[in-house]
Amino acid sequence: xxxxxxxxxxxxxVADAVAMLxxxxxxxxxxxxxxxxxxxxxxxxxxxxGHLVDINGVVELAHLAADAAVLSIGACTRHAAFHRPVADxxxxxxxxxxxxxxAHYPIRTRGTFCGSVANADPASEWCLVAATLGxxxxxxxxxxxxxxxxxxxxxxxxxxxxxDDEILTETHLPLLVAGTRYGFYEFSRRAGDFAIAMALVAYxxxxxVITEPRIGVGAVEDRPxxxxxxxxxxxxxxxxxELFRAASEVAAEAVDPIDATPDGQEYKRDVVRAAVRRxxxxxxxTAHD
Amino acid sequence: MWSVPPCGVPSSERRGQRMTDIxxxxxxxxxxxxxxxxxxxxxxxxxxxxxxxLTGTHAGCEHGVCGSCTVLVDGDPVRACLMFAVQAQCRQxxxxxxxxxxxxxxxxxxxxIDHHGLQCGFCTPGFLMLSTGxxxxxxxxxDEELLEILSSNLCRCTGYQNIVKAVRAAAAQMRSS
Numbered sequence: 001x002x003x004x005x006x007x008x009x010x011x012x013x014v015a016d017a018v019a020m021l022x023x024x025x026x027x028x029x030x031x032x033x034x035x036x037x038x039x040x041x042x043x044x045x046x047x048x049x050g051h052l053v054d055i056n057g058v059v060e061l062a063h064l065a066a067d068a069a070v071l072s073i074g075a076c077t078r079h080a081a082f083h084r085p086v087a088d089x090x091x092x093x094x095x096x097x098x099x100x101x102x103a104h105y106p107i108r109t110r111g112t113f114c115g116s117v118a119n120a121d122p123a124s125e126w127c128l129v130a131a132t133l134g135x136x137x138x139x140x141x142x143x144x145x146x147x148x149x150x151x152x153x154x155x156x157x158x159x160x161x162x163x164d165d166e167i168l169t170e171t172h173l174p175l176l177v178a179g180t181r182y183g184f185y186e187f188s189r190r191a192g193d194f195a196i197a198m199a200l201v202a203y204x205x206x207x208x209v210i211t212e213p214r215i216g217v218g219a220v221e222d223r224p225x226x227x228x229x230x231x232x233x234x235x236x237x238x239x240x241x242e243l244f245r246a247a248s249e250v251a252a253e254a255v256d257p258i259d260a261t262p263d264g265q266e267y268k269r270d271v272v273r274a275a276v277r278r279x280x281x282x283x284x285x286t287a288h289d
Numbered sequence: 290m291w292s293v294p295p296c297g298v299p300s301s302e303r304r305g306q307r308m309t310d311i312x313x314x315x316x317x318x319x320x321x322x323x324x325x326x327x328x329x330x331x332x333x334x335x336x337x338x339x340x341x342x343l344t345g346t347h348a349g350c351e352h353g354v355c356g357s358c359t360v361l362v363d364g365d366p367v368r369a370c371l372m373f374a375v376q377a378q379c380r381q382x383x384x385x386x387x388x389x390x391x392x393x394x395x396x397x398x399x400x401x402i403d404h405h406g407l408q409c410g411f412c413t414p415g416f417l418m419l420s421t422g423x424x425x426x427x428x429x430x431x432d433e434e435l436l437e438i439l440s441s442n443l444c445r446c447t448g449y450q451n452i453v454k455a456v457r458a459a460a461a462q463m464r465s466s
Contacts (some may be wrong), residue, residue, distance in 0.1 A: 001351040008329035008375055013389075039371040052329070056376060063460035080365075102439035104417065106356065109365040110372065191440040 003042035007051045012259040014060050014140060017053055018167055019201045022142045024051035025164040031055060033075060036111035037119045057144035061169060071173045073172075075115070079108035079126075090176040090202075090286070091133075098125050098184050098200070104192040117153075117166045120160045122258070123194040123219035125186070127154065135173050135252060139166040154223040157258075171217065179202050179211075183282030185275045186219075195219035199251070199279040210234045215247065215276060218262025220255050220268050229254045230276065239284055248277035314378050318343060319387030327374045334358040334369035336377075337384060337449075345385040345414050349443075356442030359415040360384050366422035378380070385414035387415070388421065396458040397421060404457035408446030415442050420456045428464050 006223075011017040021029055029051035032038060041047035055075055063074040066087045082099040085092025089265070102108055102125050105262065116126040128151045129135070137148045139162055148164070153161050163170060176182065186198035197220050203213040213234035218224035230251035237243050251255055257268035310445070314321045316458045318341055325340035331435060332351075336344045349357030358369040361383040388395035397420050400406065407413045416439070423430060425437050430438075 002335075003330040003332070005328070005330055008373070010375075035371055035373075036353060038370075039373075042330075043352045043370070054376060100437065104356070105423070105438045106359055106368050106441055107365040107371075108354065110367050191437065 001043050003039065004045060004048045006049050006128055007134070008054065009051060010054045010057050012057050012059070012181070014058055014078055014167070016167060017055050017058055018140050018142050018165070020051075020078055021053045021167060022054065022165045027051060028054040029053060030166075031118070031167055033115035033118075034078065034111035035115075036107045037115070037121065047116070055167065063170075066175060071175060072171065073113045073171045075112060075167065075169050077112050079103075079113065080105070082113070083108075087173075087175055087229070088105075089178055090180045091173065092114060093184045093286075094176065094184070094202070095129070097182075098129060101125055101184075101186045101188075101198070106190075110156075114168045114171050118160060118162060119155055120156075120158050120223065121180050122157055122192075122222055122224065123198075124224075125184075125195070125198065128200050128216050128218035128224040129173070130154075130216050131218075132202070132226060133173055133176075135171050137162075137168055138170045139163075140169045140173065141166040147158055156222040172281060176202060177204070181286045183279040183284075183286065185282060186276040187271050197268055197275045199275040201283050202277045203239075203283065205239060208238050209236045211236070211240055215251060215279075217251060217255055217272055217276065220257050220272055222258055225250045227254050227276075235281075239280075241281075244277050244280040244284075247280065248273045248275075251276040306443050311323060312375065314319075314340065314375060316374065316382060317380070319380045320381075325374070329373060329375050332370050332373045333360070333362075333374050333382075336374035337369065337382075340374075343384050343386050344362055346418075347411055347414055349411070349415075352441050354443070355412070355415075357412050357415040359418045359442065361418055361422050364422060364425065366419045368389065383418070385417055388417060395421070396462045397424070397456065400455040400459035400462070401452070404451050404455035404458060406447060406452045410445075412442060412444045416444065416452055416456075420459070424456070424460050424463060426458065430460065435460075 009020045027050040030049040031156040032052040059077040064077045071087045079102050082095040116124045135150050137153045139146045182202040184200045186195045188195050199220045200216045203210045213231040215227050215230045230247045233247040252269040252273035257265040257266045311326050323341045333346045337346050339396035347357040353368045353371045360369045362380050
């Protein structure tokens with residue numbers, strides 16, 4: 001229950017951080033941000049990094065700022081930063097409604113948004129947000145800067161498109177236009193526990209019908225993703241209980257749960273059905289028109 | 290061994306240095322400086338207990354679940370088992386030893402006694418530091434949010450009801466004084 005030996009590096013700039021990581025990545029060097037997933041894995045000796053490049057002292061990475069179109073979340077932005085809305089329009093309150101489901105308060109004071117995205121746990125709330133809203137991940141290394149869309153970024157359980165020498169320096173979330181309705185629903189057995197299933201939905205209503213529907217499901221497959229078949233049910237239809245029920249049925253059928261047993265898979269589908277429907281009902285509740 | 294430079298020294302001076310060796314660092318705990326020798330892999334909780342002699346902070350699960358090791362770092366409650374001691378340099382660390390003033394207990398400590406908020410006492414330092422951090426940040430915290438935050442830590446004796454009562458009563462007293 002004690003972490004194994006490693007060499008510790010504490011760069012102060014992104015340039016230094018990527019240079020150090022390039023040097024130590026071949027010797028199982030890892031980035032240390034909030035450490036709320038990596039350090040427990042090290043305590044179990046499930047992770048035995050030879051080097052840790054601690055980016056907590058890199059001031060450039062502590063930013064959290066929105067322009068007219070995008071919220072830029074720097075690598076050192078903690079979960080707790082989202083307890084209060086950080087962006088204009090519906091995105092800020094959406095993130096605030098999600099953050100309270102992430103572990104517990106003392107974890108949220110240390111853990112980071114980008115660290116959660118880079119860790120790519122299938123049950124990560126921020127990974128679901130990134131996949132559903134179409135985030136862009138910015139990866140830096142000594143070889144340059146890459147921008148990676150959510151669809152290419154998530155590669156499976158704890159697996160991403162990041163190379164060993166790349167640091168996820170920021171995540172860009174598109175702002176949601178005024179009038180976007182959103183809803184998040186997560187089911188877990190205890191407060192702060194990992195989700196058994198969760199759903200994030202967003203849509204707008206124009207001329208009485210739904211436009212730009214997004215339905216994302218997490219903690220069910222090996223990565224979070226949008227469920228196109230369920231979104232198609234909503235598109236150009238008037239929002240309402242029957243429509244939401246139909247979309248949630250389609251979502252439950254469309255997912256392919258990674259559970260080993262048929263019973264486990266059937267249970268996950270049941271939870272997906274409820275989570276999607278309740279997220280859609282919550283979205284209806286955010287309507288201000 | 291080599292010493293870690295004080296905070297603010299440009300990283301270029303530190304490039305290429307390996308820190309698997311034992312390193313001398315300074316931790317500021319309850320306003321007092323402790324010069325300690327640590328490996329990078331030593332967690333803050335182990336360093337507080339073994340090097341600073343501050344055994345009030347308890348190590349429970351050692352993987353961030355139970356909250357027994359909760360301390361305040363720059364005012365925020367954190368799991369001291371999920372932070373390395375080398376990361377806590379130049380930070381203000383507060384532990385349960387810093388709550389009382391001489392023989393006068395902190396209102397939260399007295400309230401835990403008055404409301405039977407502890408039995409075996411193992412989780413108590415963690416609950417006290419979690420509650421201290423929360424009430425200092427938000428003295429008027431609502432009941433629902435307080436419950437959500439107290440769910441962060443595990444207690445196997447009290448069933449939580451008395452802990453909730455104790456924190457509510459202390460919050461009321463701290464607001465009025």
